[in-house]
Amino acid sequence: MRRRDLLAAAPALLARPAQALPERALHFPRDHGAHPDLRTEWWYITGAVDAAGRPFGFQLTFFRTRVDATQAMASDFAARQLVFAHAAVTDVQGRRLHHDQRIARAGFGVALADTGDTRVQLRDWQLARADDGAYVARLPARDFALELRCTPTQPLLLQGIAGLSRKGPDPSQASYYYSVPQLAAAGTITLEGRRFEVQGKAWLDHEWSEALMHPQAVGWDWIGMNLDDGSALTAFQLRREDGSPLWDGGSFRTAAGSTAITGSGQTRFNPQRRWTSPLTGASYPVEWKVQTPAGTHTVRAVLDDQELDSRASTGAVYWEGLSDLIDGQGRRVGRGYLEMTGYAQRLKI
Numbered sequence: 001m002r003r004r005d006l007l008a009a010a011p012a013l014l015a016r017p018a019q020a021l022p023e024r025a026l027h028f029p030r031d032h033g034a035h036p037d038l039r040t041e042w043w044y045i046t047g048a049v050d051a052a053g054r055p056f057g058f059q060l061t062f063f064r065t066r067v068d069a070t071q072a073m074a075s076d077f078a079a080r081q082l083v084f085a086h087a088a089v090t091d092v093q094g095r096r097l098h099h100d101q102r103i104a105r106a107g108f109g110v111a112l113a114d115t116g117d118t119r120v121q122l123r124d125w126q127l128a129r130a131d132d133g134a135y136v137a138r139l140p141a142r143d144f145a146l147e148l149r150c151t152p153t154q155p156l157l158l159q160g161i162a163g164l165s166r167k168g169p170d171p172s173q174a175s176y177y178y179s180v181p182q183l184a185a186a187g188t189i190t191l192e193g194r195r196f197e198v199q200g201k202a203w204l205d206h207e208w209s210e211a212l213m214h215p216q217a218v219g220w221d222w223i224g225m226n227l228d229d230g231s232a233l234t235a236f237q238l239r240r241e242d243g244s245p246l247w248d249g250g251s252f253r254t255a256a257g258s259t260a261i262t263g264s265g266q267t268r269f270n271p272q273r274r275w276t277s278p279l280t281g282a283s284y285p286v287e288w289k290v291q292t293p294a295g296t297h298t299v300r301a302v303l304d305d306q307e308l309d310s311r312a313s314t315g316a317v318y319w320e321g322l323s324d325l326i327d328g329q330g331r332r333v334g335r336g337y338l339e340m341t342g343y344a345q346r347l348k349i
Helices: 003-014
Strands: 040-051 054-066 081-091 096-105 111-113 119-122 125-129 135-140 144-151 164-166 174-191 194-211 217-227 232-240 245-253 259-262 268-276 283-292 295-301 307-310 316-326 332-341
Touching: 040 144, 040 174, 040 316, 040 332, 054 119, 054 125, 054 144, 054 194, 054 316, 081 111, 081 119, 081 144, 081 174, 081 307, 081 316, 096 119, 096 307, 135 174, 144 194, 164 245, 174 217, 174 232, 194 217, 194 332, 217 283, 217 316, 232 268, 232 283, 245 268, 283 316, 283 332, 295 332
Parallel strands: none
Antiparallel strands: 040 054, 040 194, 054 081, 081 096, 111 119, 119 125, 125 135, 135 144, 144 174, 164 174, 174 194, 217 232, 217 332, 232 245, 245 259, 268 283, 283 295, 295 316, 307 316, 316 332
């Protein structure tokens, strides 16, 4: 199947109404792997790393999508599952975002998402969980490359209620979702032919669902922040077209391991400063006041222009970027990633 045919298959994802996900215990390592019976899934790693004083941000995401329209087809060539991947590097010193993307149907040695443990591949891009639990990534892209090992320093964090995370007012809007914050990241970033030895901190999200988006939701805002003291903050909101919050949530885990899960209505995202993309004309809040039960923080983009145009793969345009977490006294207390979707166009997922 050609690339344009793969993209044309994407609307079939919405062909079947979603049912509420049941509460269930997550089991590992099985649930590190793929869940092809559910419609949408992603493995997502972001990080803030440093090369002898030169800071970088990075993100890599592998998506797996079930195509409903082809599930009953007998042909081995039917695209029953699609695999997408995005990768990006924020060069803070160079004031530039580098990004690339891939798409292929699963199978034939081209793309896979293993069901037994984290092992996803799209041609020469790979992410796999090693025997010691570290996530090993190798992604050679157009003008950059990532070769990274992200090793857990803390237990994984089940988001929502025991890993079932509500994303809207209807029970069908939910996902199975866990994070691994405070990963120790080390390896190399190659940028325009120059190789940098880097180390720092990273964050992994693994999420799978039948449906995330309420009909009124156009997109979401999300942060995953590794704090300098070893704690971890997650916060998100889904927005209506007028910008008002439809649903929100998150979690806060202290360095000692005490976790508070945030219910809807306890988190507020208040935009402070906006940046307008010269490419799409979308206006993104690149600075927020975020109120959670863990306190009020400022989230500030390290670089304004971190918009990703993935219309050649997932079809979406979104903002995904390295950002600082600042406390009420103006001190930077952490660093992580801010994601904003649905500003250039309504997100369909």
